[in-house]
Amino acid sequence: MTLYEDLKWRGLIQDISSPELVEKLNKGGMTFYIGTDPTADSLHLGHYSSFLITRRLAAAGHTPLLLVGMATALIGDPRGTVERKLSDRDEVIHNYECLKTQLQKIFPYEVVNNYDWVKDLTIIDFFRDYGKYINVGYMLSKDLIRRQMESGISYAEFSYMLIQGLDFKYLHETRGVDLQVAGSDQWGNITTGIELIRKTTGDEVFAMTMPLVTDSHGNKFGKSEGNAVWLDKNKTSSYQLYQFLLNSEDSMVIEYLKRLTFLSREEIEAIEAEHNAAPERRLAQKKLAEEILRDLHGEGAYESAVKISEQLFAGNIKEIPMQDLLAGLKDVPHFETAGGPVMDVLVSAGICSSKREAREFISNKSLTLNGEPITDMNLEINADVALGGKYIVVRRGKKAFKKVVLK
Secondary structure: OOHHHHHHHOOOOOEEOOOHHHHHHHHOOOEEEEEEOOOOOOOEHHHHHHHHHHHHHHHOOOEEEEEEOHHHHHHOOOOOOOOOOOOOHHHHHHHHHHHHHHHHHHOOOEEEOOHHHHOOOOHHHHHHHOHHHOOHHHHHOOHHHHHHOOOOOOHHHHOHHHHHHHHHHHHHHHHOOOEEEEEHHHHHHHHHHHHHHHHHHOOOOEEEEEOOOEOOOOOEOOEEOOEEOEOOOOOOOHHHHHHHHHOOOOOOHHHHHHHHOOOOHHHHHHHHHHHHHOHHHOHHHHHHHHHHHHHHHOHHHHHHHHHHHHHHHHOOHHHOOHHHHHHHOOOOOEEEEOOEEHHHHHHHOOOOOOHHHHHHHHHOOOEEEOOEEOOOOOOEEOHHHOEOOOEEEEEEOOOEEEEEEEO
């Protein structure tokens, strides 16, 4: 199977700018880049799904560059809905340093920053060298721009695609980059770079976009209850990441295995057959979680997450030696409290949204405390009910755990 055939089978190609790119991908030898803006101090699982393309292309003989765009982060990219709030400069610098460090740990390739070549560009040079070559009608035809026109778009965000086109041109001229790869929502920005390079140099460069990874409802992959699933263990623990992946939908998990792992076609098809025969065993989800967790957090973190899950779901918390329990609960979200009425603690810890909800859960025996159902709505949370006089593990339903620590 050629590289292009493998990428197509995995569902990793949405659009390519020219049929010639197929042969070039299979041949190897291209220099390409993929980028993101430092809008947070950690990448999330959606970024991971995109940046994995660097390893696939590098293994086929291509050279990756990773762009973290401080310049574009300071402007803000149009999202097709409403205008973004401008980011604080110091925050963008901090985020850039965090993402650079994080990327280099996961993807061992060179990181570049578009602020380095944009910061000294004068407004006159920008208009003469770049703005002159892209007409407004062309920019207005782009989907994101057209959609945001309804709510209003600033000139800053309107110009974002010119800056991204500038990046492509600069990297083409200075680093020999001839391919840009991105998510499908970036097609308009990428093709602006192709147009700019064609008009200013006459060179042909290429673009490839990947479909966004989503759930069965079309929501972006990597979100949990509206929140990002971060790659930073301090923001999303190994246990939380494991549980998120373990809960992948049956209808989507094989697609995720294709796009988010390096398992071969034969391996994935064998897993698919086992999964379809007994979906309740969640073999495909377990393999997905294993592959991603080992890659991001390491073998030890993966084994710890599995151990935590087995211990907590078995409900035999009181039988676990304290040292093992604390080690197993290290990555479980925790809440510190001085104790008090159980209803107050449940709400304060975020386990229940209100006392009314807490009463409903207790009535339905949906809450357990250290493995035992909570039945007394007047229970006092204190050292007498805590393991070792300090620790309480509360489980809501089958999946949500919280470690309550007495001060």
